[in-house]
Amino acid sequence: MAESSTISLKLLIDTHGKRVLFAEAGKDFIDFLFRILSLPVGTIINLLRKQEMVGSLANLYQSIENLNDSYIQPNQTKDALLKPVSPVSGSVPLLAINDAPAAAVKKFYRCTCSQFAAFVSDDQRAVCPNCSRKMTTSMSYVAPPGGQQVSDEGGFVKGVVTYMVMDDLVVSPLSTISSITLLNKFNVKEVSSLEEKVVNFGVDEAVKLLNASLQSKKVLTDVFLEGMIGIKQWQFANAFERGNLDS
Known part of the structure; x- marks a missing residue:
């Protein structure tokens, strides 16, 4: 919108x-x-920071913003807390x-040593235990049968x-x-x-x-x-x- x-x-x-x-x-x-x-909660605080918020959660939010990236774990990002993605799908x-980021599509990978993958990873840097190659071949996710019909209207009601x-x-x-x-x-x-x-x-x-x-x-x-x-x-x-x- x-x-x-x-x-x-x-x-x-x-x-x-x-x-x-x-x-x-x-x-x-x-x-x-x-x-x-x-x-x-992070999204709510981000939306309300310009309002007169009651309590101290806004201070936590500001602390994360001000924290130097050198103190953040290498596998973590500030946006994971400051701009989290809602678990509910849909517009x-x-x-x-x-500014909340769009939900990323989950991807899975296998190595090239076999057509039928025995090992699967969600990170292309992973190494196959079988052939020691990086698992970079993308795999397609297949949804289970009998899923609920999606309305053209979208939304909840x-x-x-x-x-x-x-x-x-x-x-x-x-x-x-x-x-x-x-x-x-x-x-x-x-x-x-x-x-x-x-x-x-x-x-x-x-x-x-x-x-x-x-x-x-x-x-x-x-x-x-x-x-x-x-x-x-x-x-x-x-x-x-x-x-x-x-x-």
Whole structure:
């Protein structure tokens, strides 16, 4: 996904309670949320270092960056810790544009002493115990039968439905009944206090959401309402546009 790409979300906002009740979201946003669980700690710290991180993990990250390569084992690299590869395959909306390296394809090698290799290595520098030659002949990996069918959609969830994302990131398929139940749960008495707002979710918001998800139970509110002029002023502006203000 290009850095300028965004995902569109529809928020239902309780203007009296100054909170986002939930967001209506499609497959892309849900795939992004679920993929957060697969991100290595090093990747998360790299994304959040410019934010005000709570705790000392950022100091560990900085220490590795500052450490001279002469102190690193010859078979290790800093990027293994600073830019680790996620174990989950597939594209990642938004966060994929960062500098995490692409997962390398695992390769295996044998020597040339026999058509039927008795010894296999994943390093071309290895020496065959049988003929003492380096094992440089590439071998093809054959997957076992009965593998699961891969969807053309990709990602984690299906895209045939709209999903509901709560302020605390609880995710479920959207339904009319669940929406009504939610209004009762939050004791929303006046429908007039509810506002719909369509927002764009891009890279900046993705990093803010990641940061808020580690610290808050009102993630959507923190990401989308924080920094506004103020919910009252925003409500005033909406009412003015609709011509509902008293003279």
